[in-house]
Amino acid sequence: EPEVTQTPSHQVTQMGQEVILRCVPISNHLYFYWYRQILGQKVEFLVSFYNNEISEKSEIFDDQFSVERPDGSNFTLKIRSTKLEDSAMYFCASWGKETQYFGPGTRLLVL
Amino acid sequence: AQSVTQPDIHITVSEGASLELRCNYSYGATPYLFWYVQSPGQGLQLLLKYFSGDTLVQGIKGFEAEFKRSQSSFNLRKPSVHWSDAAEYFCAVGGGGTASKLTFGTGTRLQVTL
Numbered sequence: 255e256p257e258v259t260q261t262p263s264h265q266v267t268q269m270g271q272e273v274i275l276r277c278v279p280i281s282n283h284l285y286f287y288w289y290r291q292i293l294g295q296k297v298e299f300l301v302s303f304y305n306n307e308i309s310e311k312s313e314i315f316d317d318q319f320s321v322e323r324p325d326g327s328n329f330t331l332k333i334r335s336t337k338l339e340d341s342a343m344y345f346c347a348s349w350g351k352e353t354q355y356f357g358p359g360t361r362l363l364v365l
Numbered sequence: 366a367q368s369v370t371q372p373d374i375h376i377t378v379s380e381g382a383s384l385e386l387r388c389n390y391s392y393g394a395t396p397y398l399f400w401y402v403q404s405p406g407q408g409l410q411l412l413l414k415y416f417s418g419d420t421l422v423q424g425i426k427g428f429e430a431e432f433k434r435s436q437s438s439f440n441l442r443k444p445s446v447h448w449s450d451a452a453e454y455f456c457a458v459g460g461g462g463t464a465s466k467l468t469f470g471t472g473t474r475l476q477v478t479l
Binding site: 285287289295296297298299302304310312345349352353354355356357358359 | 397399401407408409410411414416455457459464465466467468469470471472
């Protein structure tokens with residue numbers, strides 16, 4: 255069964271550094287999403303993406319964040335200058351068959 | 366704005382006992398409702414979903430949920446819990462289109478005693 259994949263599974267970075275989280279959505283899906291889950295808290299929506307543009311974003315998704323679909327398969331989340339509070343699990347998802355399918359997540363730790 | 370409340374933070378049940386996890390939602394129109402399960406360190410796996418039609422939906426691993434519009438609820442049930450069901454369970458609501466964002470509840474951590 256097709257799956258959403260994410261790389262890396264873990265990333266440690268220094269505060270102020272840029273990070274890029276990568277996702278490969280399921281191949282025939284057209285809607286893509288990023289969510290995050292701070293340790294011990296609920297999953298929060300960040301941004302949705304359709305037809306090569308952002309369709310919706312939350313108040314968390316400020317100017318430090320950006321998303322891109324650089325080619326036909328990858329979907330990336332960039333954090334330009336990481337903060338301590340960006341430490342979280344980041345989930346990518348794609349939409350198909352009336353369901354959002356989630357990837358395994360990237361655990362980001364900002365020191 | 367849509368929201369989800371899961372009133373039980375932590376539930377402990379004995380293996381073989383029945384289970385009900387509560388979920389209440391707030392959404393102005395017909396909601397799309399989901400239950401996901403998350404094992405420690407893992408991603409989110411869809412258990413079941415409700416879009417329309419029969420209000421009792423069946424999912425994977427023997428789970429079912431019932432949509433009750435009058436109570437704004439979508440409770441998850443299982444008649445006999447297995448030790449492997451220990452995990453965190455998240456209820457989520459979507460709306461404004463089938464591909465819209467999901468809003469999650471805070472989750473219920475299920476512990477199963479042998």
